[in-house]
Amino acid sequence: MKLEEAIKSVNFKNETHKAGLNILYTAWWLKTSMSRELKDFGLTHEQYNVLRILKGKSPEEMCVKDIAGRMIEKSSNVPRIIDRLVIKKLVKRSTDLTDKRHTVMSLTQAGLTILDLSTKKINGLFDTLIEVGDTDAAKLNELLELVRANET
Amino acid sequence: MKLEEAIKSVNFKNETHKAGLNILYTAWWLKTSMSRELKDFGLTHEQYNVLRILKGKSPEEMCVKDIAGRMIEKSSNVPRIIDRLVIKKLVKRSTDLTDKRHTVMSLTQAGLTILDLSTKKINGLFDTLIEVGDTDAAKLNELLELVRANET
DNA sequence: ATAAACTACGTGTATATACATGTATTAAAA
DNA sequence: TTTTAATACATGTATATACACGTAGTTTAT
Numbered sequence: 001m002k003l004e005e006a007i008k009s010v011n012f013k014n015e016t017h018k019a020g021l022n023i024l025y026t027a028w029w030l031k032t033s034m035s036r037e038l039k040d041f042g043l044t045h046e047q048y049n050v051l052r053i054l055k056g057k058s059p060e061e062m063c064v065k066d067i068a069g070r071m072i073e074k075s076s077n078v079p080r081i082i083d084r085l086v087i088k089k090l091v092k093r094s095t096d097l098t099d100k101r102h103t104v105m106s107l108t109q110a111g112l113t114i115l116d117l118s119t120k121k122i123n124g125l126f127d128t129l130i131e132v133g134d135t136d137a138a139k140l141n142e143l144l145e146l147v148r149a150n151e152t
Numbered sequence: 153m154k155l156e157e158a159i160k161s162v163n164f165k166n167e168t169h170k171a172g173l174n175i176l177y178t179a180w181w182l183k184t185s186m187s188r189e190l191k192d193f194g195l196t197h198e199q200y201n202v203l204r205i206l207k208g209k210s211p212e213e214m215c216v217k218d219i220a221g222r223m224i225e226k227s228s229n230v231p232r233i234i235d236r237l238v239i240k241k242l243v244k245r246s247t248d249l250t251d252k253r254h255t256v257m258s259l260t261q262a263g264l265t266i267l268d269l270s271t272k273k274i275n276g277l278f279d280t281l282i283e284v285g286d287t288d289a290a291k292l293n294e295l296l297e298l299v300r301a302n303e304t
Numbered sequence: 305a306t307a308a309a310c311t312a313c314g315t316g317t318a319t320a321t322a323c324a325t326g327t328a329t330t331a332a333a334a
Numbered sequence: 335t336t337t338t339a340a341t342a343c344a345t346g347t348a349t350a351t352a353c354a355c356g357t358a359g360t361t362t363a364t
Contacts, residue, residue: 002297008222009208013275015289016282020182021224022296027179028225029300030172035322044322044349056161064313070160072173073180075352079314084349101312101359123165130168132298137167140299143292144174145154146284148181187352196319196352216343227321231344236319253329253342 019147033129037121041114042088046073046081048122051090051115054107061104063096079103090114171299185281189273193266194240198225198233200274203242203267206259213256215248231255242266 003022004010012018035045043051053070054062068078082105085091090111096102107115132140155174156162164170187197195203205222206214220230234257237243242263248254259267284292 001300001303003293007224013278015286015293016284017275017278019284019289019292019296020278020282022293023175023179023182024224026296026300027175028227030175032227032322046350065311072159072176073351075180075184075350077351081350099312099360103313123169126165126169126172129302130172130299131302132168132171132295134167136295136298137171139291140171140295141155141167141174143284143288143295144171144178146288147282147292148153148178150281150283151153184352198320217341225321227323229321229344233320251330251342255343 023144023147030129033125034122037125038118040121041118043114043118046071046076047085048115048118049073049076050078050081050085051107051111052119054091054105054111055115058107058112061094061096061106063102063104067105085111175296175299182281185277186274189277190270192273193270195266195270198223198228199237200267200270201225201228202230202233202237203259203263204271206243206257207264207267210259210264213246213248213258215254215256219257237263 003018003025006025007021009021012021031045034048038045038048049071050067053067056070057066064078064082067082068074068076071078082091082093086093088110089108091105092108093103093105096104130137155170155177158177159173161173164173183197186200190197190200201223202219205219208222209218216230216234219234220226220228223230234243234245238245240262241260244258244260246256248256282289
């Protein structure tokens with residue numbers, strides 16, 4: 001669906017403003033699609049992100065700060081997301097003995113299993129949903145980097 | 153900041169997967185920047201969206217459903233966002249007498265004023281923050297539409 | 305060695321998202 | 335006409351976001 005239909009608006013200040021709204025809408029659209037896939041596994045979008053990050057270092061443990069620095073949405077409250085994952089026994093949490101301020105996390109076997117299954121689903125979603133060629137995808141990445149070129 | 157640094161990840165499955173993450177991250181980045189501007193006015197991102205939508209039809213009244221259909225993030229709980237705007241006296245809410253299931257909303261004078269001020273700020277942000285030329289912005293819009301070409 | 309500053313994390317509050325359910329009103333069907 | 339279904343919205347619960355603040359542990363400075 002075109003952006004104009006999606007938000008029932010036709011008057012954009014200029015192409016750049018439209019691009020801003022288009023980025024926001026497309027991200028919402030993508031997140032919604034991902035959440036639908038993850039629902040079968042009882043995972044939220046953010047819980048999946050944390051599991052993916054832990055997998056990246058597995059079997060090494062990671063502290064909250066390291067995880068937070070790798071999240072797509074930086075303002076997430078990582079300790080509380082982990083709370084839910086610990087309750088579901090997908091993540092193990094303990095205190096780092098070399099620096100007791102650190103709480104360290106690692107995937108459990110159940111966490112690894114559910115991550116593998118859900119990753120297959122998400123990868124499949126990306127492949128079938130986003131059907132842009134490699135060249136277009138690369139161009140898109142280039143333009144998004146350009147959008148973010150000015151630091152905040 | 154490059155996506156690779158932002159989420160401290162270098163191994164993407166392919167350019168399309170990277171583009172997906174890039175869209176999600178760029179949207180978060182943009183929302184964060186907008187929220188910072190809106191904070192001065194005591195408005196959240198979503199409250200601003202609702203005010204903008206009401207302005208589009210002003211001085212006509214709009215019902216919840218019409219507003220929801222124009223939101224960028226469709227899953228927002230519009231009645232509750234309006235609750236907060238009514239408390240702040242930026243929006244007036246009443247019942248439509250021709251169909252009592254309809255609750256109709258309109259901007260108050262205070263709502264109009266705060267919207268004008270905050271819109272100036274947001275427009276300025278877009279203009280200074282997103283410094284891509286018109287051609288690049290148009291290309292970006294084209295690619296985002298392509299990403300969303302497959303309906304969910 | 306002790307005080308001060310910093311760091312990492314947890315907790316609390318307000319708002320928003322996602323989804324299920326309840327309620328009043330209107331429209332449609334038997 | 336009475337029942338049934340559909341519609342529009344409100345409300346409730348679990349999770350997440352955004353931000354402020356508290357606390358234990360560590361580092362630095364005096």
